[in-house]
Amino acid sequence: MKIGADTAPTTAISGSNPQTIIVRGHDLVEDLIGRISFTAHTWLLITGQLPSPAQEAMLNATLVAIAEHGLVPSVQAARMTLASAPEALQGAVAAGLLGCGSVILGASATAGVLFAEILDEQKASGGSLEDAIAKTVRAYRAAKRAIPGYGHPLHKDGDPRALRLFAIARELGLHGAHCHVALEVERMLPELVNRPLVMNISAAIPAVLLDADYPLLALRGVPLLARTAGLIGHLLEEQTHPIGFLMSHAAASAISYDGPAPEGFVANEN
Structure with a gap:
């Protein structure tokens, strides 16, 4: 049984013949290999366009920031x-x-959705950004949803990676509406949820990338x-x-068995 709409079976990402491999309209061998970075190639594969120097630098910074923790x-x-x-x-x-x-x-993807919802709410209502943030965050709380991208078990005074990404966005001229929303959410959270929640890397990544015109659905x-x-x-x-x-072994040693057992049984994972 066929599922889905009737659409032409095509792709705009890659095609080839015995002589040439095309990636997003570019000759892989002649135009891309040895000529662009992997970060630029990633942007090209995802968006269909080569990035500007600022877009490439911003994506590269986010990849470096989240690769290891x-x-x-x-x-x-x-x-x-x-x-x-x-x-x-x-x-x-x-x-x-x-x-x-x-x-x-x-959480980077869900934080990006949060920021998009806030901006959509502000546009739809014609009200202030603060009102849009308050309405959206309260709706999340009413639905018992976490506020994605805020709070960190270690970096309680501010995630240094997030701070650095925002600084780079400013240096590159990419600090825009989404970065502003992310910072305003952080400022308003103590009043809205009755405790401070600092921004973490998962809020910074979507903020800086969405301001660089990276697609929301690929976050x-x-x-x-x-x-x-x-x-x-x-x-x-x-x-x-x-x-x-x-x-x-450390996990087995750290967890105690408390289920049913024969009389006199003593668990000993060692």
């Missing part, structure tokens, strides 16, 4: 997967990426692309300096 759950999943299946590097990378969701890395891919590089670094280290099974 220690032994977070996605990295632990990848390293323990490789420890269990050392022949499957691709499986270990996939395990790490599958561990990225609404809490780890996925989720930026942290995934960046973290893939970090995962490969961890997985190389896992092969030469393994800690995957040590992490597994």
